[in-house]
Amino acid sequence: MLRLAFPLVSHLPRTKPAAVRPRPPLARRYASSASTSASSFSPPPSPLLPPPLPPASAYVHLPFCRKRCHYCDFPIVALGSSSAPSPGGGEAAEDPRIVDYVQLLLREVSATRPVSDDGVPLETVFFGGGTPSLVPPRLVATILDALRARFGLSACPEVSIEMDPGTFDAARLRELVGVGVNRVSLGVQAFQEDLLRACGRAHGVKEVHEAVGIVTACEGLQNWSMDLISSLPNQTQEMWEESLRCTVDARPTHVSVYDLQIEQGTKFGQMYSPGVFPLPSDTESANFYKIASKRLSEAGYNHYEISSYCKPGYECKHNLTYWQNRPFYAFGLGSASYINGIRYSRPRRTKEYAEWVQKLEDGTWCHESRSSDMKDMALDVVMLSLRTAWGLDLQSFSKSFGKSLALSLCNTFKPFVESGLVIAMDMDRRALPHIDFELDLQNEDDFGSRVAFIRLSDPDGFLLSNELISLAFGIISP
């Protein structure tokens, strides 16, 4: 079935024009609100490049939070409310826990060997958390410096940071931008006081508006994302519409809409079961998803991934790395890297993580996790690419994993192409009528003469992505 020796990284369009294009000019920021064009995925595909082996992305985990939100099961370190940063964040206010952690993280960075010596610089850096905005900009700068020294940074990398309302002021943001941050992901989650409180968020609606004001007024920062959560306890459709309206009014370049997941071991996990009051029913929460898709599309955002929307050209390049199955470094507590075909998740506890860094420095650590085989690779490609509006490129999939597997996948999706959950597209990304699609599947020789891509439809196919992808899993790994 898997015929070709497969390069360890993706065959998917790795470099999208957007990823190497300079920052869109300011004038373009709101220019495309009318462009709810044919393809929701604005940049055209570039031809396949030779497999780029070294990672061009780095994820940096900054785990500190004031307190744990009720839905969160991340590796975080709760600092407590006393440690709200003093605006401006002078040395005196630096929490020793943060300083020590960053020290450890820097040790990890310098103990990590670059994959190649010929210096492929980092194109994206993502500071995720936790609440990275709690980390003093000076320390963020030291991390960026370390990354630059170790791996190199491209001329205009995308450097994102997650920030929570109430944890920064204009000066602090300016400082961050000054050290190289150029994209902010603002964790707003909701625009209703009650909902924020119910989630255990450390901020209120007032802080949300302040934060939006600071971000939009910040010079040198054009690219920012608003993060929202739908299906919160007691959330009504009116509230959700209101949040979406406020979001559109704030004019971020990017919106992430996460459907609440109830995770075991979280406070919500103890309090609620999915689909049961006060959580919205499946029907309601599916409806929330559809409303978001509708409202944001109307406002000129492309729904380019299951939970991501952007103004044309403003995809999160860092996240595209994940969805295109390209390699990436990762640093810090609990973070997951993908290097040389191997996925590795670091220890989730500070103590174990520190021990692990020590071993890494001593050269005594070698990971047990085996390198993924072809089957795993195919699963990853399908799982990740079907999350995107771009979808699965059948030609390159066939090339890597065999035409017959690609054909089986298409056959599995046949009824869903007919019912509209899956969209088959030709080379020019025009949707194919299901009759044409079926004709293409008649025999292996003809297969691919018309159909070039399959994707999940927006919103219905996206809403059932787990079902559809697990069907595909059943074909790849019976």
Next chain:
Amino acid sequence: MAGAAVLRRSARRIYRHLAAAPAFSRSVLQQPKRLLSSQSSPEHGARGAVSGSELALYPPERVRNFSIIAHVDHGKSTLADRLLELTGTIQKGHGQPQYLDKLQVERERGITVKAQTATMFYRHVSASQDSDTPKYLLNLIDTPGHVDFSYEVSRSLAACQGALLVVDAAQGVQAQTIANFYLAFESNLSIIPVINKIDQPTADPDNVKDQLKRLFDIDPSEALLTSAKTGQGLEQVLPAVIERIPSPPGKCDAPVRMLLLDSYYDEYKGVICHVAIVDGALRKGDKIASAATGRAYEVLDVGIMHPELKPTGVLYTGQVGYVISGMRSTKEARIGDTLHQAKSTVEPLPGFKPAKHMVFSGLYPADGSDFEALSHAIEKLTCNDASVSITKETSNALGMGFRCGFLGLLHMDVFHQRLEQEYGAQVISTIPTVPYIFEYGDGSKVQVENPAALASNPGKRVAACWEPTVIATIIIPSEYVGPVIMLCSERRGEQLEYTFIDAQRALLKYQLPLKEIIVDFYNELKGITSGYATFDYEDSEYQQSDLVKMDILLNGQPVDAMATIVHNQKAQRVGKELVEKLKKFIERQMFEITIQAAIGSKVIARETLSAMRKNVLAKCYGGDITRKKKLLEKQKEGKKRMKRVGSVDIPQEAFHELLKVSNSK
């Protein structure tokens, strides 16, 4: 015994299964070991070899063959243990309690499924002859108690001349006491009533004596009062056996003739038959033949169960023991068959009947790929239970499997349990059904053992249908009479008798269609009587009924494994309940699913399961896709375990759940 309490125990059994999965493998692993060790284990009262010349000291007048019969939990097994200890056959405190119940399923449920025999030697101090204390050879024949095995019971009882009728001093006569009494009575056995558990604070032996008098015309003075637990009164039991039970009547000088009581398959020795020598003597090296099959065998080994296999080289008239004769399968050893001296013509012993299968169900591997494993397990189990009929069948929903015929409900249940416990098989069983007879306008008749095999639209008129019935005996405290009568009439029962056995307790007799009681009747009965009802039944004749085949359709596709035959008047109700249940257990899928119950082409119940709304994981956090991938892998595995009809995935639980509906209100 059993029917009632057996079913009561099945709930307990389920918990046990859930809680103690290891018990399972233990039983599988240790079963052969126990068989091995049992052959010469010193703690089981090994008295050294018993020689043939020793057995010659026991002519029929020094032999007593008896059985113990009781309602479940009235103390039959404990009493048997005590008698074995009292005679030194087993040592007190050694070996496991319920010595004669060897199967795990018997021990867990407190029932007997296979007949067992044990030979005891007992020196009897007779009241009349104080000088002479002759030794007697006593054979305890432990019989299955449940109606499913009533044929086996009747054969075991045919080898006895008497029976101990054990009744709990507090609970009094229960449904199976009555059934067992009549079986023994019809076999012309001398009955010794034993009122047991008199040490209980609530014991009321006088009331029990009254019941015995009223129901069975047993003289109250005949009853022995015992407590097998404390040992009180036990000393009277064996003297009563010797004094009140006649010796076996056989002819010592006639050619050998014996009754086959039951058989076992032993991996090392082959088929071991338990036999009662009716006439003549049986020696190692003799040539014997089966009256049922005509096949001849050479006696390779013969001996007594004391309590395990003890070769003696000979068995004399009236004695009970085992024979190993090179039979290759227990199918050759038919219970109730007569074995006799080869090349002589003898009158076969009366009462031999081939197994009659009353309950049928399809057995399928829970995991479709495991057909071979299930096939192997069934083959091995039927080596030890020849009374199950097995034919291969194929279902569109469940794949390849077997249609199995059982003697009755308990038999089916025990078979399932043994498959799981002793062979580790995971099965899906279809709704149990009974052998219906359909007669068509053109005069043709079919016996229907699998509803799916009956044409939904036969193209010819159904002239008549018949279904098997049972006569059920129910004993309940009188305040529950109302609800029980209601239940029985819901189940299409016809009242035959309504009497009081004492001031508090009523006895009801009903004729009920077998189908109406095979699924959940007993649970329901227990439910409405706070657990007080006892219940037993015996087969009765076929009755004509207005029966129809009901199909279950998913998106228009019939699911053969869910087809069932129901009474026309109940079809609507049962159909509605089935589709509602299915709606609950079938998960939403990416398209709408219609669930229908139909008779022929007429839909009588319908539910719609709307399409799934969402199943999406919003976020791949920080590039960590492994968790999400695991989740999707799990989801994929879940789909793999489903059974599929057309495009609809059906979870296995749906099949299990359907078993619980088919009849209830």
